[in-house]
Structures are given as C-alpha cells and as structure tokens.
Amino acid sequence: MGLKNSFTSGRRRVGLLAVLTMQAGLAGCAGAPGPDGINDPYEATNRKVHAFNRGVDRALVGPAAEGYGSVVPEPVQRVVGNVADTLDLPGDIANNLLQLRIADAGQNSLRLTMNLIFGIGGLFDFSTAIGLPGKPTDFGETLHVWGVGEGVYVELPFAGPSTARDAAGMAVDVVLNPVRLALPDKEATAATVLKLFSRLGDRNRYSDTIDSILYESADSYAQARLLYLQNRRFELGQEAGAAEGAGDEGFIDPYEDPYAE
C-alpha cells in the first residue's frame, strides 16, 4: 500500500519500465490460478523482490513516513493528500471514459471542478465534505473492463504487490497521465514529488496495518499477496457484485470443509 508508486525516475526510465512490464504482462498472461485463486508461477523471484521491498521499507520508506508524520502538521498532510488526489482526477476521468462509465466520469469531473473552485485549487476536499466522494480508478481497471484477465501475480520493486495486468496499467497511467503531459517539466516533477509525500502520509496513516503485514505476520509475502488480490478483485467486481452473489467468491464454508473430520 505504502510502497505503491515510487516512480521518481524520469520519463525515459518510466517508458522503459512500461515496455518491460508490458512484455512481462504478455509473457505472464498464460497459466490459470490454482484452487486458492492465486496464479504465482514466479513466486521465487517475487519473494526476492518482496525481501528487497521490505528492506527498502524498513530502512527508508517506513522511517521517512514516520518522520513526515511527526514533523508535518496534520492539516498540512491533509492538504498534500488533497492536492495529490486532485492531480489524479484527470487521469481517473480519462479512465472512466475509456471504461464507458459515464456517470463516474461525470462525478469525477464535477469533483474536479468543485475542488478547484471551492477547494481553492484542490487544497481542500470540498466535494467529499458535501457527499461527493471520488471514484478513483486506473488503467488496470480499464484493461479489466476491456476483458483483460489479471494474469500472473507480480511483486514490483518499490511499487509492491500487483498483477501482470495491473502492472501494465500502472505503467500506462504513469506515462499517459494527462497532468504530466499538460504540465511543463518542472511542474510535472513538483507534482510527482507531491504525490510521493502524499504516499508517505498514507504509509504513516496506515502504519499499524502495513507493519502488521510486513513485520508481524509469519509469511509477509503470502499475506501481502492474498490481501492485494482479494482487495483488488473486490474493487474491480464491486459494481457487478453489488447486485448478486458478491460474497460468493470469497466464501469459505467451514462447516463443509474438506479439512473437517
């Protein structure tokens, strides 16, 4: 969660990454999930990346987030988070449109307009205050809507748990982010830095949860993988699932367990 999106690198490196993940994605689309719903043929490599990510979190991201949380006053943290969210909105709207989710696109557009005008350029989240929450999305979801399967599970360096499809989506979101494309280089960099601070804020805010997964569980790799996949599938299936049988996928019947007796 807190490890997501640590792309500080320049556009060229991000572009390279995009190509690499696309290739990994295409190569990784083979294979079906096991009975546990997990498709992780590259587990050995993923575990190495996970160990690396854990090291990065322990040595850098975790302490930096703690420092950020204790030094920067909460209202300022909130403003940073709000601006970062506002900067995400154009990308969200573009994805909403690509998904043909016109109502969501409308809601996010209204949100963007309101927060820019009444939230003073996105400093304040005016929209949520009046009951207009965001409909965050990404290109991974767009690919899902277009019928692309999630592919293999991957843990990305710095970015953390993902799937072949979501990794490709993330690369596209970074490269084709309308805000980055519209802003001059300097401002685009400033926006990226701001997003990084917002991520540090998230890492700090959810530190109990993140620490319990990364440092207190017996197998932090398997826990992070399960959590990501379950939560991601929930996010993506939300609209369809609300109608019928939403709980079925995750349903385990302990009374008719193959393990019991």
Place this chain on the structure above:
Amino acid sequence: MPNEIILTRRAFAAGLAVTAAALALPLPAQALTADQARSLVDKTVADINSIINSGKSEGAMLGDFERLFARYADVPAIARSVLGPAARQASKAQLSAYTKAFQGYISRKYGRRFREFIGGRIEVADARKVKSFYEVISTAHLKGEAPFEVRWHVSDKSGKSLFFNIIIEGVNMLASERTEMGALLDQRGGDLDRLIKDLARL
C-alpha cells in the same frame, strides 16, 4: 376398542400441545432468518462499541474481546478451518487445546486493532441468504477514513446463530488466517503441539 379411541385422542391432544409449543419456541436449527443474522451483528457491534468506550486498560479490554468473540463467533469451526489440513491429523485433545489457544490468539490480534474503531461506528445495512448461510452487510465509518464495507457471514450450523467469517473490503479473515496459520505451522516443522504452545504467546 373404546380404550384405543381414548388413547388416540390423548395422543392427538399431546401432539397438538407439542406442535403449539414448538411453534411458540424458536427452533435452534432451520430458524435462522435474515433478521436474526442482523441482530447478531447488531449485538456484536454494540458490544464492541461498549468495550471500546469502557475506558478500561488494554489488558482488560482484550479479555472482554475474547469473551465477545467466544459468545458471538463459532470459534471451534473457525479454528478448525484456519488450521486447514493439519486439523484432520490432530487428535481430539490437540484440537481442543488448539481451539482454546486460537481463541486467545485471535482475540488479542484483532483486539489490539479494534482501538482504531474509537470514535467510529458500524452501520448494519442489509442481510440476505447466500447458499447455506446469511450475509450481513455493514458499513464502517472510522474517523478520518472513507467509509468501507464489512460483511459478516452468519450460520446456525453449530446449533446457535454465530458468525464465522468477516470480510473487509473483500479481504477475508478466514483466508488470511489460514495463510498465517499455515506459515506458523511450517515454521515449526508441522509440529502442532509447538504451535499450540506458541499461540499462547503470539
């Protein structure tokens, strides 16, 4: 002949009485309704809130959470399911020692996290039948957080209506604890007795 008729009449009357009594009493099995599933979750949530707001020490609160868990959740079914295949090989004594250790372990683990609920509330929205159980859908409103969905799976297969799983934004407690317990058991070379001993300290 007349005697037989009297007997039959008596039996008939007795039968009526039994049926009437059965109708008046809630049956333990087959009686779970959406409303009952809902009210179980309502009671659980109310008790969680009163524990959090009791102002007791953390240690005392963790004890209260364990009692709450034992009362409203089907601990033996959850414990066995979480242990997975190893539950099959376990002896009766091992299974009961494990279930007891598991109850404390899980109450401490989640009890510590319930502090995040301080100042928050859970609204129970809807209950519906899914397969052989009921799913109660609720929304958690925590301070400074966007509301999120919590689903409770409730069954009366134990003879009482109790919850056996909680799903938070798609994240399934049983599945997550299965992964954890499997890893804990692996770390101990599959030694269930060691796991039972260690669970008391985890």
